[in-house]
Amino acid sequence: MTTLQGRAATALLVIDMQNGVANALHARDQVVATIDGLVTRARAQGTPVVWVRHQSDELPEGSDTWQLIPELRPAADEAIVDKRYGDSFEDTPLESELASRGVGRLVVTGAQTDACVRATLHGGFVRGYDVTLVSDAHSTEDLTEWGAPPPELVVSHANLYWQFQDGPGRTATVESSDEVDLAGV
Template identity: 45%
Template structure:
């Protein structure tokens, strides 16, 4: 994955800061046919350490909201602004960001804490850094009535 070590370090920094300030940390794991629950690729990377007391959402679709109890978990924790990071930029991060806005949440996309891998589509090779940059650009000035998105780097959030 693009900038893997840096992205993981940035996520760890965010999680540590959130925990110290009492901000809820919610973990989301995606599964699908190629990544069944319990498989090596389904696991949260070993460098990240969810606490047993932190909510854990398991999903099967790009959006973390689809067919999950994420809305309920957010309501229980009185969350109105989601700080979004993780992988894959072009799937889970993108779809969850859009779905959050459509459901009435504000979002903060952490520009240096999401990643993806290089990919091919038809005859095109798409570089991961371009996908990450496009996602950051797309959410830079994205707003819906009564909701907004912003893109900040980890240093800007601390």
């Protein structure tokens, strides 16, 4: 269980599903549909949904590439956290957003598996959160041209290694969208 006292709630974290990121994702449409289903379930159960949006030279604030994809839209009461680093906690208000909602467990989805998703998984875990990676709700682009494995192997590897993450007083799990518990409390 989380090491964060009095924080039994779960939040669904949707990372960097922006035009300039998501449009190049492996299995894009399937991943987007899966995330959309999780968002719908979370809202129906009263589970907070927190959206993360990256800003960089390639994703300048306010640009079309920076905007969240049209298939996924935050509700008016859902937090949007802007970031400049891979770890969604780094120099952002994410921790205070989660604390204000009593969240001690994160269910992580989004992009890119080998960058911001990975950094945020570890960032949350070392900060005391229980962290669940949704095995079929994250992806990355094809970077084989630069020596990376094919994207489906990057996703598979993340699903493999995250289930063996370990630390005192908290859990790291990998679950499919069909089996993940979004209720949390």
